[in-house]
Amino acid sequence: MPIKVDTDTCIGCGVCQSLCPDVFEVGADMKAHVKEGADESLGCVDDAINSCPTGSLSIE
Numbered sequence: 001m002p003i004k005v006d007t008d009t010c011i012g013c014g015v016c017q018s019l020c021p022d023v024f025e026v027g028a029d030m031k032a033h034v035k036e037g038a039d040e041s042l043g044c045v046d047d048a049i050n051s052c053p054t055g056s057l058s059i060e
């Protein structure tokens with residue numbers, strides 16, 4: 001179940017990275033990205049999805 005970041009609506013606030021730094025990082029483009037090889041089953045993923053202020057995170 002891959003995590004999807006909607007880069008059209010992501011504002012690069014860094015909340016997801018703060019809550020779940022093993023999975024998310026905000027790049028130089030000021031958009032969140034899922035780290036290569038990240039364990040997407042970590043519990044903090046749900047926290048990040050629920051805390052994203054723009055609703056840009058989802059699980060496909």
Ligand code: SF4
Pocket residue numbers: 005009010011012013014015016017026031032051052053054055056057
């Ligand atoms: S919490 Fe949402 S808006 Fe903020 S950087 Fe992460 S995906 Fe983007």
